[in-house]
Every structure is written in structure tokens, then in C-alpha cells.
Amino acid sequence: MTKSNILVVAHGEKRGxxxxxxxxxxxxxxxxxxxxxxxxxLHRTGTGKPDLSDISLVIFWLGDxxxxxxxxxxxxxxxxAKAAQDAxxxxxxxxxxxxxxxxxxxxxxxxxxDVPAAKAVAVxxxxxxxxxxxxxxxxxxxxxxxEHAQRNVIQVDSKSDVERITLDDLLxxxxxxxxxxxEEYRRAGWDADSLFYRFHHKARAIVFxxxxxxxxxxxxxxxxxxxxxxxxAREERPRRNFARRFGYHRQLLDEMIAVDKQYFSxxxxxxxxxxxxxxVMGLDFAALDYSLRPDGSILIWEANPYFHLPDGRKSVLxxxxxxxxxxxxSFDWIAENFARLKADKPALTIxxxx
Numbered sequence: 001m002t003k004s005n006i007l008v009v010a011h012g013e014k015r016g017x018x019x020x021x022x023x024x025x026x027x028x029x030x031x032x033x034x035x036x037x038x039x040x041x042l043h044r045t046g047t048g049k050p051d052l053s054d055i056s057l058v059i060f061w062l063g064d065x066x067x068x069x070x071x072x073x074x075x076x077x078x079x080x081a082k083a084a085q086d087a088x089x090x091x092x093x094x095x096x097x098x099x100x101x102x103x104x105x106x107x108x109x110x111x112x113x114d115v116p117a118a119k120a121v122a123v124x125x126x127x128x129x130x131x132x133x134x135x136x137x138x139x140x141x142x143x144x145x146x147e148h149a150q151r152n153v154i155q156v157d158s159k160s161d162v163e164r165i166t167l168d169d170l171l172x173x174x175x176x177x178x179x180x181x182x183e184e185y186r187r188a189g190w191d192a193d194s195l196f197y198r199f200h201h202k203a204r205a206i207v208f209x210x211x212x213x214x215x216x217x218x219x220x221x222x223x224x225x226x227x228x229x230x231x232x233a234r235e236e237r238p239r240r241n242f243a244r245r246f247g248y249h250r251q252l253l254d255e256m257i258a259v260d261k262q263y264f265s266x267x268x269x270x271x272x273x274x275x276x277x278x279x280v281m282g283l284d285f286a287a288l289d290y291s292l293r294p295d296g297s298i299l300i301w302e303a304n305p306y307f308h309l310p311d312g313r314k315s316v317l318x319x320x321x322x323x324x325x326x327x328x329x330s331f332d333w334i335a336e337n338f339a340r341l342k343a344d345k346p347a348l349t350i351x352x353x354x
Contacts, residue, residue, distance in 0.1 A: 115300060
């Protein structure tokens with residue numbers, strides 16, 4: 001029997017959180033009549049053992065950190081991975097690699113391999129907090145060690161801030177070194193009108209083994225930059241949108257959109273470091289959040305192999321940012337990488353999870 005199919009292992013019903021990325025990707029394959037869709041089979045955890053007899057590639061599309069958050073799915077995925085390895089089947093994002101993505105663990109791995117990333121120390125109990133902060137230093141951030149969302153992130157600038165912290169909802173937590181990259185641009189003498197001088201920022205890129213594509217570049221008044229507190233989200237509010245009809249805030253939005261589009265269209269700054277950050281974790285495929293530094297280097301914040309990428313129509317300021325075309329291009333790029341890997345082309349190298 002010819003082995004030519006792709007098995008995608010995803011969470012079964014009520015066995016893990018869902019992100020819109022997978023469904024949006026499959027719709028794109030269907031819309032473009034991509035032959036990859038015919039070859040793909042979906043297996044959900046909790047539904048028994050899959051038949052691997054006609055499979056040439058297994059993709060684990062599961063929430064992370066997998067072992068810590070979804071131990072039952074981890075054990076089942078590990079069994080599938082073992083069977084695939086015994087049969088000589090290629091694997092994308094091994095379950096063990098998907099279990100290395102706590103903030104503290106990935107930071108330690110990056111530090112060991114000289115990947116430019118923020119220092120992080122795990123906190124399992126309130127009694128460990130002061131020691132962790134001493135190791136990281138001020139200013140620092142305290143957040144959940146297992147969550148990718150930007151909510152419940154605490155900024156700590158001094159010892160007096162520590163006294164007011166309650167960790168009950170964050171444990172297991174992590175203390176992350178906070179780097180003020182905006183201040184780096186200011187100290188470097190950048191133009192005071194530059195977006196990087198005026199605001200904090202966060203870049204996101206998607207890495208597939210040795211290839212990288214930009215996703216978005218957000219600016220914010222806050223040090224912790226996410227979609228909800230980004231200036232794009234602010235500009236999408238009805239009052240700001242109404243004001244722009246009369247010329248208010250137009251220049252700022254146009255400038256942000258231009259920089260965001262340029263970031264998407266070019267090879268991302270720090271390409272080699274982004275590739276290495278994913279590789280040393282044993283992953284094949286992940287989104288990376290990071291900052292662009294004024295000297296041309298980057299500072300990586302986190303890797304997310306189970307990332308949120310909705311249909312472009314649902315993106316912030318979709319029309320203004322050409323989000324539909326951009327997301328479609330991203331999905332086509334992902335499909336191309338899966339097809340190359342399925343065809344066993346030598347341009348890509350399988351990264352072991354060990």
C-alpha cells in the first residue's frame with residue numbers, strides 16, 4: 001500500500017481548548033482546491049487508535065504545554081507518535097516537544113543554546129517568588145507559566161510592588177525579565193516621531209523548520225503588547241473610526257498600517273534566531289512573539305505552536321490591513337510546507353524532539 005496520507009491529531013470534544021486556525025486552514029484548502037485536502041485525515045483524541053497503514057506524515061495540532069495541561073491527550077498522542085516512529089512515519093511537532101513550552105522551560109532551553117530571549121524562572125508556590133525575582137531582577141513580569149494569553153500579567157518594578165502580589169490565580173507561575181525595548185530606541189537616538197520611539201511593540205512570525213513568514217506587528221502604549229491593548233484595536237473602536245472620517249488620527253493609523261504591511265512583506269528581522277529558537281525546542285512549527293531591537297537584533301518572548309490565526313475577515317482592521325489576502329497567503333505558505341515535507345524534499349530537515 002502506498003503511504004501518501006497525512007494524519008492530523010487534534011483534541012477530541014471537551015478534551016482541550018480550540019483555536020480557529022485549523023478550521024480556517026482547512027477552508028482555505030477547500031477554497032483553493034488544494035490537493036493536500038484530499039490527503040488529510042483528522043483524528044481526535046479520545047476516539048481510539050488511528051490506522052497508520054496509509055500515513056506518511058503525522059501532524060500533532062494540540063494545545064500546549066501538552067503534558068502539563070492535557071495529560072490524557074499527551075499520553076494518547078505519545079502512543080501515536082511511538083507507533084509512527086516505529087513505522088518510519090515523519091512527525092510534525094512531537095508530543096514531547098509540545099510539552100516543553102512552559103514559559104520557564106522554553107526560556108531555559110533558549111538560554112542554554114544562546115538564543116536571544118528574556119530570562120525566566122518558574123514559581124511553583126508563593127514561597128518561591130522572592131527568590132525568583134532576585135534571580136531575574138527588576139523590572140520583571142509575573143504571569144502564568146502555562147498560558148499564552150496576555151491576561152493577568154503583573155508588572156513589578158520594585159520590592160514595594162511585590163508586597164501587593166497575590167499568586168493564587170497564576171500558579172504555576174513564572175517571573176520574566178522585562179526589557180523596555182522602546183527605551184532602547186530612545187537611548188539609541190532614534191527619531192522621536194518613529195513608532196518604535198513612541199510606543200511599545202510586538203512582532204509575530206510563523207516558523208516552519210528553516211522557513212519564516214511574518215504575521216503581524218502591533219504597537220501599544222502598554223509594555224505588554226497584545227491584540228486587545230494594541231493601537232490597532234483602539235483605532236477599530238466606533239468613536240475613533242468616526243473621528244477619522246473628519247481627518248483625526250488618520251496619520252498615526254496610516255503609519256502603523258504601513259509598518260505592519262512592510263513587516264509582513266519582508267523576510268523577518270532575526271530570521272536565523274527565530275529558526276533556531278524553534279529547532280532547539282524540538283519543534284517543527286510554531287508562532288514566535290518577539291521584539292525588534294534598534295541594533296538589528298531581536299528579543300524573543302515566547303513560542304506558541306498552537307497559535308491563533310483566524311479567517312482574515314475576523315482580523316483587526318481587516319480591510320485596512322489587507323488581512324484577508326495576508327492570512328490566505330500565510331495558509332498557502334503553511335500548506336506548501338506540509339506538501340514539501342510530505343513529498344520528502346530535502347530542503348527541510350526533520351527536527352527530533354529529543
